[in-house]
Amino acid sequence: MDSIKDSFQKIQSLATADGAQAELLIHEGESLEISYQGQKLEKYESTTSRQGGFRVLWRGGQGYSFTEDFSAEALVRAYREALSNAKALRAGLKDALDADSPPLAEPVDFQGLDHLDSTEDVSLTAKMELALELERQAFAQDKRVVQVPYAGFQEIRAQSRILNTKGVDAQFGQRYFSGYSYVLARQEAQTKAGGEGFFSRDFAKIQIEPVCRSAAQKALSRLGAKPLPTGRYTVILDKEVIPAFISMLLGHLSAQHVLDEKSLLKDKTGQTIAASILNLIDDPFDERGGSLRPFDSEGTASQRTPIIQDGVLKTYLTNLETSQKLGLDNTGHAHRSPTSQLGIAPSNLVIQSGSSSLNDLLGARDKVVHLTNINGGLHAGYKQTTGDFSLPAEGFLYKGGQCLGPVDQFVVSGNILELLMKIESIGREYNRPGHSILSPDLLISELSFAGA
Amino acid sequence: MLVNPAVLEKVIDASLATGADFAEIFLEDTYSSSLTFLNRKPEQAIVGNLYGAGVRLFFGHEVIYVTTNDLSEEGLIKAARQAANAKQDKALDAQGQQSPRQSLKLAAFDSIHRFGSRAWETGKDQKFSLLQSLDQIARSHSSLVTQVDAGLFEKFQKVQIANSLGRLVYDERAYSRLNCEVFVEDGGIRESASDREGHMGTAEIFEAMDKDGFVKTGVQRALKLLRAPFAPAGEMPVVIDNAFGGVIFHEACGHGLETTSVAKGASVFCDKLGERVANDCVTAIDDGTIPNGWGSLNVDDEGYPAQKTVLIEKGILKSYIVDQMGARKTGYKPTGSGRRQSYKFAPASRMRNTYIAAGNDRFEDMIKDVDYGLFAKSMGGGSVNPGTGDFNFAVQEGYMIRNGQVAKAVKGASLIGRGIDALGKIVKVSQDLKLATGMCGSVSGLIPAAVGQPQILVSKLLVGGRA
Numbered sequence: 049m050d051s052i053k054d055s056f057q058k059i060q061s062l063a064t065a066d067g068a069q070a071e072l073l074i075h076e077g078e079s080l081e082i083s084y085q086g087q088k089l090e091k092y093e094s095t096t097s098r099q100g101g102f103r104v105l106w107r108g109g110q111g112y113s114f115t116e117d118f119s120a121e122a123l124v125r126a127y128r129e130a131l132s133n134a135k136a137l138r139a140g141l142k143d144a145l146d147a148d149s150p151p152l153a154e155p156v157d158f159q160g161l162d163h164l165d166s167t168e169d170v171s172l173t174a175k176m177e178l179a180l181e182l183e184r185q186a187f188a189q190d191k192r193v194v195q196v197p198y199a200g201f202q203e204i205r206a207q208s209r210i211l212n213t214k215g216v217d218a219q220f221g222q223r224y225f226s227g228y229s230y231v232l233a234r235q236e237a238q239t240k241a242g243g244e245g246f247f248s249r250d251f252a253k254i255q256i257e258p259v260c261r262s263a264a265q266k267a268l269s270r271l272g273a274k275p276l277p278t279g280r281y282t283v284i285l286d287k288e289v290i291p292a293f294i295s296m297l298l299g300h301l302s303a304q305h306v307l308d309e310k311s312l313l314k315d316k317t318g319q320t321i322a323a324s325i326l327n328l329i330d331d332p333f334d335e336r337g338g339s340l341r342p343f344d345s346e347g348t349a350s351q352r353t354p355i356i357q358d359g360v361l362k363t364y365l366t367n368l369e370t371s372q373k374l375g376l377d378n379t380g381h382a383h384r385s386p387t388s389q390l391g392i393a394p395s396n397l398v399i400q401s402g403s404s405s406l407n408d409l410l411g412a413r414d415k416v417v418h419l420t421n422i423n424g425g426l427h428a429g430y431k432q433t434t435g436d437f438s439l440p441a442e443g444f445l446y447k448g449g450q451c452l453g454p455v456d457q458f459v460v461s462g463n464i465l466e467l468l469m470k471i472e473s474i475g476r477e478y479n480r481p482g483h484s485i486l487s488p489d490l491l492i493s494e495l496s497f498a499g500a
Numbered sequence: 501m502l503v504n505p506a507v508l509e510k511v512i513d514a515s516l517a518t519g520a521d522f523a524e525i526f527l528e529d530t531y532s533s534s535l536t537f538l539n540r541k542p543e544q545a546i547v548g549n550l551y552g553a554g555v556r557l558f559f560g561h562e563v564i565y566v567t568t569n570d571l572s573e574e575g576l577i578k579a580a581r582q583a584a585n586a587k588q589d590k591a592l593d594a595q596g597q598q599s600p601r602q603s604l605k606l607a608a609f610d611s612i613h614r615f616g617s618r619a620w621e622t623g624k625d626q627k628f629s630l631l632q633s634l635d636q637i638a639r640s641h642s643s644l645v646t647q648v649d650a651g652l653f654e655k656f657q658k659v660q661i662a663n664s665l666g667r668l669v670y671d672e673r674a675y676s677r678l679n680c681e682v683f684v685e686d687g688g689i690r691e692s693a694s695d696r697e698g699h700m701g702t703a704e705i706f707e708a709m710d711k712d713g714f715v716k717t718g719v720q721r722a723l724k725l726l727r728a729p730f731a732p733a734g735e736m737p738v739v740i741d742n743a744f745g746g747v748i749f750h751e752a753c754g755h756g757l758e759t760t761s762v763a764k765g766a767s768v769f770c771d772k773l774g775e776r777v778a779n780d781c782v783t784a785i786d787d788g789t790i791p792n793g794w795g796s797l798n799v800d801d802e803g804y805p806a807q808k809t810v811l812i813e814k815g816i817l818k819s820y821i822v823d824q825m826g827a828r829k830t831g832y833k834p835t836g837s838g839r840r841q842s843y844k845f846a847p848a849s850r851m852r853n854t855y856i857a858a859g860n861d862r863f864e865d866m867i868k869d870v871d872y873g874l875f876a877k878s879m880g881g882g883s884v885n886p887g888t889g890d891f892n893f894a895v896q897e898g899y900m901i902r903n904g905q906v907a908k909a910v911k912g913a914s915l916i917g918r919g920i921d922a923l924g925k926i927v928k929v930s931q932d933l934k935l936a937t938g939m940c941g942s943v944s945g946l947i948p949a950a951v952g953q954p955q956i957l958v959s960k961l962l963v964g965g966r967a
Contacts, residue, residue, distance in 0.1 A: 085764060089562040092586050095844055098569055101548070114548030116569050126548075133545035136624040140542035140632075172586070197766030197887055232766065232887045239768075239888050278733050278967045308538060309647045310683065312690070389536075389544045424892040427881035429914045429964075431894070433683060433692035436730075438914040438964045440892040459733070459892075459916055459964025496967040498733030 055123045056211045062124070063213050068106045068131055069152050071212040072123075073345060073386050075099050082179040083200030089176075091200070101386025104130035105149040109138030114387045150369035153347035155215045159333065161342045165205075165221035170251045175201060179227070181256045186229045189264035192271070195232040198243075202226050208341075216347040222340070224249050226482060229260045233267035240273065242266025247338065247482025266420075270442060273454035275500035282413040283460070283492045284406070286420045286443075287478060291485035294328075294397060296464040299432050301355060302381075302392040303370035312435050312465060313361060321361045322468035327400040328356040330365065330381070337396025339484035346382035350395060353379045356468075365392050399487040402474030409475055409491050411449025417497065418451075419443040419460065435464040438498075458499030467492060501660055501670050502527045503553075505604045507573045508662040511555070512601050515580035516664060518587045520557035520564075522824075523580075523601075524663040526801060527553045527571060528843040535624065536651040537631035545624060552843040555583045561829055562587075565846040602666030609805070611798050612791045615674045616702040627652050630678075630706060637715040638682045642723060646690075647683035652676070654703055661803035669803045675794075675948055676703040677937065680715055684722040691911075693722040693878075693896065698937035698948065701792045721878060721897045724909045731898055731913035731965030737873035738915060738961045739866050739901065744879045744936035746855050746951035748958075749784055751882035751891040752919045753777075757786075757811055757819075758837075758849040759826025760943055761886040768889040768919050769817065777817045777920055781859045781929045784812040786821055788836055788852035794937040794950040795852040802838035802847050809835045811854075823849040841945025848944040855952030859929025866928050866957040868904040874913060874963055875899040875906050889919030892964075914964040928957035 056072055063070045081093045101114040104127065111133025115126040179201035186196045207221040230243035244262035248254050285293060305311040313321065322328075332341050332350035341350050346368055354362050366374065367382035367390065383393035410418060421442040429439040438461040445452045475489035508525055515523040530550040536543045553571055557564045564586045568579040635648040655675040662668045677698035684691050695718045699705060740748055753769070761767035769777070778784075788806025790796050797806040802824050810818050822830070823838035826849045839850035867875065875898065882893030895913040899906045935952035 085561075088560070089564075091846070092562075092564040093846060094565070094582065094586070095567040096569070097552075097567070097844065110544075112544070112546035112548075114546070116549060116551045129547050133547065133624070136545055136628070137542045139625065140628055195764065195766050195887065197761070197764045241885060241887050280967055308649075387546070387548055389546060423885060423890050424883035424916075425881065428883045428893045431692075431880075431912075433690055436912050438894070438912055440890065440914070440916040440964065457916070457962065459914055459962065461730075461733070461912065461964060461966050496733065498962065498964040498967055500735075 052118065053217065055120045058120065059124060059127045060213050062127065066106070066131060068104050068134065069149060069213045070127060071103045071152055071210065071346070073101045073384065074209040075206070075386050077204065077206040080175070080203045081200055082176055084180050084183045087180065087184065099386040100126065101384070102126050102130035103390060104134045105152070106131060106134035107138050108141055108149055109134040110150065111135070111137060112389055151372065152212045152214045153216050153368060156349050158218060158342040158349050161220060161340060164223070164249060164340065166223050166249060168251055175203065178254065178256060182227055182229045182260065185256055185260035186231050186263055189260055190233070190268055192233045192235055192268060193231045193264050194234045196229065197232060198228065198230040200227060210343070210345070210347045212347060218343050218347055220342050225251055225254060227259070229263040231263050231267050233264065233271055235271040238271055238273070240267045240270035242270065245482065247480070270454045270456065273442065273456035276417070276445065276455040276458040276497055278497060278499050280494050280496050281415065281417045283495050284409045284416055284418045285490045285492060286418060287475065287487055287489045289419055289422050290399070290479065290487035290490060291483050292422045292426065293464065293467065294485045294487065296426065296430055296435065296437065298394065301365050301394070303364040303366040303374055303376065304392050306364055307370060307373060310433070313364070316361050317363060319361060320359045321465065322356050322359040323471040324359040325402065325474055326356055326359050326468065326471055329354050329398050329400065330394045330396065331398050332395035334396045334398055334486065336478070336481040336486055337484050338482045339395045341395055344380045344382040345384045345390065348378055348380040348382060350380045365394055367392055395484070397485045399474070401476045401478065401488045404473050404475050406475055406477065406489050409473055409489055410446050412473060412491060414448060416446045417443050417455065418446060437462060437464060458497050461496045461498065467495070470494060502529055502658060503571055503576070503660060505662065505668055507576065509601065509604055510573065511576045511580045512662065512664050514577045515555055515557055515584050516601060518584040520559050520584065520587065522558035522664055524556045524661065524802065525553060525576070526843055527660040528657060530655060530657040530842065532655045534651065534653050535627050535631065536649065537628060537635055538649050540635060542628045550842055553579065554843045554846065555579045556846055557583050557587070558825065558828070559587055563825060563846065567844055601664045604662055604668040605666050606668045609798055612789060612796065613700050613798070614792065616704045627703065633711060634680045634715050637712055638680070638719055641716055641719040642684065644684045644686050644723065645682055645719060646685045649681040651679045652703060659801070661801070663803060667803050669799050671798050673700060673797070674702050675700055676705070678706050680718060682715070682718045682722050684726060686726050689726055691722045691725040693718040693725065696937060698794050699792050700794060700796050724897065725911045728909040728911040731874065731910035731963055733963065733965045733967045735960050735962050737870045738958045738963065739870065739873065739875045740879070740956050740958065741877045742930070742932055742954050743934040744938070744951060745876065746936065746953035747879050747882045747893055747938065749856050749953060750851065750854055750951045751884040751893060752917065752922050753784065754851045754854050755884050755942070756886045756889060756919050758821045759823060759830055759832070760848045762820050763826055763829035766887045772817050775817055776815050778812055778815040778923045779927060780814045781861070782812055782815050782923065782926050783810070783857040784855070785810055785857055786837070786851055786854045790853050793853045794948050797852065800836045800838045801840045804834060804836050806836040806852060821849045821851060823847060839944060839947050841947055845944040848942065850942060850944060850947060851940060851949050853935060853950035853952070855933065855935060856929060856954065856956065858931050858933040858954050861928040861930050863930045863932065863955045866930065866955060867901055867906060869957065870901045871903060873901040875901050876915065884919070890916070891919060892916040910965065912965060916962050916964060922958060922961065925959045925961070926956050927959050930954040930956070
């Protein structure tokens with residue numbers, strides 16, 4: 049018997065005596081990051097981590113604690129802290145309905161994803177050479193590439209295990225490689241940035257040159273950018289910027305946010321919330337995606353969940369507690385880390401592709417802005433409560449299907465729910481693997497642009 | 501002390517075995533607590549412990565960093581060997597000269613901070629009562645308040661840092677922060693506003709704060725936004741309020757002054773030391789020595805005293821923000837600015853309490869000078885690309901300025917610009933300096949950092965409203 053199982057069984061006896069239920073989520077991982085600067089090793093970071101987080105339920109109160117010490121005594125101490133937190137919360141509950149503890153998951157079988165935990169043997173030398181190439185080949189692309197401030201390789205091994213007092217003991221492990229090259233290109237007084245990344249579960253299949261070529265091309269193509277005149281334009285949202293827009297929806301799709309009166313989609317299931325050509329699916333088994341999982345953070349088996357079908361909102365994303373409170377099916381979207389509280393999050397969100405090529409879309413209207421880059425984080429330009437966004441962006445202006453050149457120094461504004469209704473056409477090629485939001489290009493009938 | 505210095509000397513010896521010319525061990529034992537109040541009831545209580553160490557080696561300009569959760573002598577030596585052996589790989593071109601290790605000598609100092617009771621010794625009930633009072637105050641100010649999300653976050657961090665130059669320090673840091681977000685709804689339209697207060701110290705300070713004033717500001721702002729039209733789009737003069745308005749300097753300039761960017765040539769402020777980068781009215785400071793300041797430190801995360809660093813003096817660039825490796829690469833003196841979220845991150849040059857110093861202008865005169873522009877009263881988050889200097893940040897609460905007077909409230913504005921360009925357009929700085937707390941995310945994680953400024957007038961910025 050492994051020592052964690054052994055410790056957890058002792059805690060199970062304590063919990064029974066305390067009239068409590070307990071769940072232990074363990075994340076264990078190793079990460080290696082290597083980057084070069086001026087062909088000298090800039091960073092070699094190897095981190096190992098192991099964190100365990102308890103969730104304890106006691107008469108309707110839920111308490112949490114976490115620890116990095118896995119000795120039997122430390123785990124018992126952490127259990128007791130979580131119990132004490134559950135009791136403190138229970139003291140604050142006056143509502144009789146809340147006095148029922150939310151349920152814990154029962155043991156079930158999962159769809160196996162064992163092949164994701166690869167044991168491919170890769171030498172440290174090979175990894176370091178690959179990291180070195182991410183910088184070297186970026187410089188080799190064009191003499192206008194003047195800096196490669198960020199280029200690096202990363203290897204991740206991550207393991208997740210969940211145990212609870214109902215008998216769940218499930219484990220999932222995966223290993224993947226990723227990297228990026230981010231360049232600055234300069235022409236006269238203008239500096240433009242461009243970046244590209246890769247994601248692979250198979251080291252042997254990683255190709256560096258296309259990554260560096262794409263990064264350099266992005267930066268070079270933005271040189272000579274002119275300010276965009278203020279106005280309203282038809283927009284092609286490039287597949288690479290869609291994750292930023294779709295991530296604005298995440299909170300609103302959460303059943304927890306619906307219950308907390310924070311979701312703009314409250315009371316909207318069964319209603320049309322998007323153009324009828326839009327289909328959005330949560331797919332935990334799509335191997336292009338970066339968020340695969342056989343089970344969620346409560347131990348519920350993952351499944352494919354259609355969220356928006358022909359423009360109609362089919363369901364919120366739920367976990368055990370919220371599905372019970374809202375009378376919905378449990379979609380298996382409980383999400384937490386050992387150090388955080390239970391919430392709700394999607395796995396891979398996939399927008400179903402259409403039939404248009406990017407060129408078809410760019411020529412579909414007389415004048416369009418091809419939006420290729422969002423600068424800056426959503427925290428600096430998206431308001432969750434209202435769905436309004438106002439984000440600095442870059443792109444290209446097209447007239448009659450012909451590119452008039454790069455444009456920058458503008459802000460694109462709108463509202464995420466209004467944007468969903470304005471989708472008029474969907475492309476056929478997807479963004480690169482590794483994202484947890486997979487989408488083709490989208491044609492949006494009109495958005496507001498503040499520029500020159 | 502978390503680990504006996506004699507053990508650390510052995511660990512440093514093991515880490516220097518392959519020719520590193522500098523070795524450092526950062527050890528941490530951190531207790532944290534997060535309590536939230538939502539739906540008129542206690543929502544969440546999480547407490548926990550971070551416990552680990554990071555071994556960092558320099559070989560010339562090359563850096564190796566290895567972490568472990570095992571603080572036993574064997575565990576630390578294993579991590580030290582792993583770090584040292586990363587250098588032995590054939591892919592590396594050994595160039596470091598091994599320096600002999602100096603004996604560790606404890607650098608004692610008096611803490612510039614005063615802490616009250618420790619985080620875990622105040623009862624949770626008392627803390628939940630505080631959060632509940634914020635909820636009640638918010639709802640008492642308007643019947644349109646539909647939800648209040650209040651949280652109290654505390655961290656008590658013990659750090660021990662030792663390096664091969666003989667430096668040994670031990671420090672304790674307490675942080676506490678109070679958040680309150682208020683949601684309002686009227687006729688199907690929703691809005692929200694959030695505010696926060698934080699300091700280096702323990703949570704009992706919040707008992708004495710003006711809770712009503714703190715919450716009321718947020719409720720009033722959310723209510724104003726309910727009825728506000730979208731800000732217009734286009735370039736215009738912008739007056740930015742004091743306190744959190746300082747996020748503009750943090751984003752537009754601060755990140756570009758960190759040697760993390762400067763040493764790579766990836767900053768628009770490279771090679772500009774001694775040059776004019778702003779008008780005479782602009783003096784900017786990064787100060788790690790403000791007692792109980794949110795971004796203050798007795799010693800930084802590399803074990804050296806925090807300093808008060810004048811970055812820009814009357815428009816002339818005087819200093820960068822320099823950590824130990826940044827100093828090696830650029831030749832500038834370290835400024836006590838090596839910071840990290842936890843042992844899971846290698847330190848990097850980071851801001852502490854960063855602000856534009858008080859000037860000579862009056863707020864009223866700034867407004868009077870503007871025919872048509874924006875008064876950005878409350879700022880949201882910001883971000884920047886230090887390589888291009890492009891920054892953006894959200895205006896939470898804004899007003900149009902028309903004919904020299906503050907006019908109607910507007911929502912949905914964001915401000916964008918380029919670092920040096922925007923800095924050069926600051927034409928007036930008021931006398932009323934205030935600081936505010938923020939969380940800053942960058943290469944070495946998420947850290948507490950204060951921003952600040954007096955009111956300033958920027959002659960022209962692009963306002964991203966609705967066209």
